[in-house]
């Protein structure tokens with residue numbers, strides 16, 4: 207009996223959130239480092255399924271950096287990164303596209319379909335959803351790494367209007383049809399901004415932004431966007447966290463209501479974040495909100 211009372215209580219707690227998010231777009235960036243095993247992957251998909259069933263419009267952007275590293279290792283290639291971005295030569299580009307658009311994208315679509323949810327997998331190439339140009343971080347040439355020039359949300363809108371969950375791989379083309387590898391954190395942020403999403407959630411393999419990466423108890427639960435540069439200079443934020451946090455800032459500035467970095471390895475982290483008051487992970491906010499840190 208107690209079990210049912212508790213379930214009813216949980217449902218009552220979630221109801222205002224269900225209403226608040228009805229028909230709103232939530233962009234979920236599912237990072238490769240949080241794709242650990244089948245059980246955990248399915249648990250993320252089930253949470254997104256539930257969000258969809260209560261009327262939220264989820265858009266999934268996935269990464270797959272870890273799997274690309276594994277495939278490169280198989281062909282004897284080392285993975286090199288500059289500020290969290292993969293140095294992408296011709297061969298790396300080919301492998302990255304095969305892994306992201308071919309393998310991971312279709313696996314996620316298949317998992318949604320197993321849950322009875324309509325899903326379509328695309329990359330930024332499809333419907334010219336993402337137009338890219340070459341990115342040169344600090345003037346450095348790191349190969350076929352793209353910067354997002356423009357998002358055309360037409361295809362995503364029609365998929366959502368037809369009740370599909372769009373699943374997006376972070377690959378795009380430029381005007382000359384060159385293929386680019388784009389860090390999925392940038393894609394998630396650009397789509398969230400273009401779609402005027404209510405929420406952008408990054409699922410990764412850490413509790414959130416940590417003051418000390420080695421100490422999981424050093425979580426910074428709230429970060430004002432004007433503190434980000436300082437954290438970068440102090441080397442609190444390094445590697446794969448750089449693209450994530452820079453993009454959180456961009457989305458907040460573009461009007462996305464809230465941006466969160468969560469540990470995708472925690473079961474039901476998405477439900478906890480979306481449907482309860484007790485947020486987990488790190489929330490990025492605008493200075494004037496005066497949330498305090």
Ligand SMILES: Nc1ncnc2c1ncn2[C@@H]1O[C@H](COP(=O)(O)OP(=O)(O)O)[C@@H](O)[C@H]1O
Pocket residue numbers: 236237238239240269270271272290391409410411412414415416417418419442443444445446447448
């Ligand atoms: N201050 C920080 N707090 C948490 N993680 C950090 C921080 N600075 C760097 N990182 C690194 O960022 C990684 C997450 O980025 P990344 O590996 O690219 O994940 P994803 O595949 O989810 O995009 C963490 O595993 C951690 O090693």
Ligand SMILES: CC(=O)N[C@@H](CCC(=O)OP(=O)(O)O)C(=O)O
Pocket residue numbers: 236237238239268269270271272274290291292302351352376387388389390391446
């Ligand atoms: C340019 C660049 O860095 N592209 C990324 C794309 C995949 C990605 O972003 O995967 P995660 O989200 O799992 O890190 C890469 O090649 O790893």
